[in-house]
Amino acid sequence: MYHHGMPQVIRTPEVHDVVVIGSGAGGGTVTHVLANLGVKVTLIEAGPLLNPARDYKEHKMPYDYDHRAAGPAGESYEGKYPFGFFLAPNGYWDIDGEPYTTAPGNKFRWFRSRILGGRTNHYGRITLRFADYDFQPRSFDGLGDNWPVTYDEIAPYYDKAERFIGVCGSREGIRSAPDGQFMTPPPPRAHEVVVQRASRSLGIPCIPSRMSIITKNHNGRPACHWCGECGRGCITASNYSSSQVQIMPALKTGNVRIIANAMAREVITGPSGKVTAVSYVDKATRTERQIRCRAVVLAASACESARLLLNSRSPRHPNGLSNASGVVGRYLTDTVGYGLSGRIPYFAGMPRYNADGYGGGHLYMPWWELEKKNKEFPRGYHIEIGGGYGMPTVGSTHGSCRRHEGYGEELKKKIIADYGVTVGFSGRGEMIPNQDTYCEIDPNVADRWGIPVLRFHFQWSDHERKMVKHMHQTFTALIERMGGTVSGLRNPEREGDGISVGGSIIHELGTVRMGNDRNTSALNKYCQSHEVNNLFVADAAPFVSNPDKNPTLTINAMAWRTSEYLAEEMRKGNV
Amino acid sequence: MSDPIRPEEIAPAASQPEASAAPAHRRDLLRAIAAAALAGSLSEEAAAQVHQHVAAAKPSQAVPYKLKFLNAHEFETIAVLSEIIIPGAGAAGAAPFIDLLSSNNPEFAARFTGGILWLDHECDQRFQTSFLAASAAQRAEVLDLIAYRKNRTPALGPGIEFFDLARRIASDAYFTSREGVKAIGFMGNAALPEFKVPQEVLDYVNKHSPV
Structure with missing residues (x-):
């Protein structure tokens, strides 16, 4: 009372x-x-x-919702789901x-x-x-x-x-990526196989990502079942x-x-x-x-x-x-964030397969210029890889719609051909206070x-802006070495020169x-x-x-x- | 050509049975309507008659689609336009999808309803008819202008903006439907004991990669 x-x-x-x-x-x-x-x-x-069983949207498809995971009021179209409707x-x-x-x-x-x-x-x-x-x-x-x-x-x-x-990963003996206590990592996806070859040909190590995802049963938690949607939360607690x-x-x-x-x-x-x-x-x-x-x-x-x-x-x-x-x-x-996408034309003819794996790149590139003298910027960055055949969701084909324009069967065919032809590289670098x-x-x-x-x-500061230029050059070289062409900037929250907005990583x-x-x-x-x-x-x-x-x-x-x-x-x- | 959805015929997308579950004669009928409507050869009166016929032939458990926000003309225009943009988007529920979002989002709704008014006005100026009643050639004349940014003029700007939106949403409606997911070739969202890339995929990569 x-x-x-x-x-x-x-x-x-x-x-x-x-x-x-x-x-x-x-x-x-x-x-x-x-x-x-x-x-x-x-x-x-x-x-x-x-309550994970109630709150996580694991294994849902957009067509399981009348609003197709755009949100009941189209929130996805208004930028209100920065990481999608399905996010945990x-x-x-x-x-x-x-x-x-x-x-x-x-x-x-x-x-x-x-x-x-x-x-x-x-x-x-990422661990x-x-x-x-x-x-x-x-x-x-x-x-x-x-x-x-x-x-x-x-x-x-x-x-x-x-x-x-x-944690899954592999022991590599690289100073910028100290080894840990690892479970067996999954093999690379098809596009990652090509990225790895391009990367190594440029002298950049490309190794299995270290992820807090279990690939064998652990402490009563079942091993990953490879549905690729870790960001939605995992009902089986496999991450x-x-x-x-x-x-x-x-x-x-x-x-x-x-x-x-x-x-x-x-x-x-x-x-x-x-x-x-x-x-x-x-x-x-x-x-x-x-x-x-x-x-x-x-x-x-x-x-x-x-x-x-x-x-x-x-x-x-x-x-x-x-x-x-x-x-x-x-x-x-x-x-420091910067991202670049590239189109790899011959990926269009690749046989489709279930490329889900776990959520995120199966490979990454740790920093490789630690010992280099007279660098233009201090410190370094690692590179994360995107690509493959993700679940189609609202917005997935907007890039294709904009690129091809037009309409009808011709547009539909081009959109289908675009599926999985893009790879993305995201640089994640050190900012100095x-x-x-x-x-x-x-x-x-x-x-x-x-x-x-x-x-x-x-x-x-200039340290970070110079690093972003280096990222751009590296990602361009990777895309071209793969036989592709740069198609555009990748990170959504960015400033004029493509560097991420502070806090957005x-x-x-x-x-x-x-x-x-x-x-x-x-x-x-x-x-x-x-x-x-x-x-x-x-x-x-x-x-x-x-x-x-x-x-x-x-x-x-x-x-x-x-x-x-x-x-x-x-x-x-x-x- | 797939069936565009019409408000009085089809239940909302999520509760709609797969196309293959519908009786064959009804599918054929709908297909014929769609073809006729797209060709502009079906009068409104004839269409209404066929619709009644279809409604009578429908299985009794099917719930007629109840419009949430759009009026019947807007709904049908979106269904037809979406089907033209991405064949299959009509049957994949583009119009109910847009109707649902419009019912919850006035700004989203206004972009569509305003766009339809622009389109009908443009067709009326050119052909003294609505977009729905225009012939296939007449529709193509307008769409071939507004489907490309290079055609932007002060007069066509709003149409180009609207078409850009309609194209993206039609594509979303189709490629998030069961049929569209299948068409694009997504094979995931499964539970697997092991992740493995099929050998034929690796063979393809080995053959084509320059590195």
């Missing part, structure tokens, strides 16, 4: 052991590791729970009532998933270790900063994460998602409690300076609640975790929590939960960076706050650099290490 004098913020006396905020790759790993070490975890998720729930560039802003003259896109498992329900499953030199970039070329940890310190956690998650692979099994330990539809607002510290509670808005009732805890782990995604800290202001922490150094929100980076790229609290805007939002500043990170010097970093080498010893960060916010390897496996490995450290510190009574 409502009483006029009742406080609007509901506080409960119970003290939770560890509150984990966010349930993606970082939060899922922390939940799994802590729960299995006997630590009680309360997991706060901003979105709903997930959920993910958006824009969420109603939960905006972010960009400073004038800046472009940034922020992809968020509010659901148990977060973006791991649909991500690309790459950072290389030894990636942890020491300043020592390597004088740019950026070194991590406070080395490859050798992280390698055991890469092993643990890979063994638990299940990695934190929801299915870590959190749901961890519930069986009895040590995990999930609070869903809970938008974390702020981390609260007490007179001792330590974290005492977490405040969140219960979305269903639109009320603020505070729960007490012994420790908190932020894993809300790099930018959300930075936002939480910046919004956790107090007289003792006027710049936000763990931000005496002023670095929170700074050092934001995204992966710069002064002009960061996020901060927008002083004028709060979201529908009353929480101040982020304002983004994002600028590529969805590898944003670095906003709560770790380091040995508390004046230039927010966290120590265990991702523990320099200032508040019961505060940890376990997403990609602590990353000191953004190498040309997709970040998820390193989130898993770092979160695993942080969790073991936290459990041990709790056992010792230090936290």
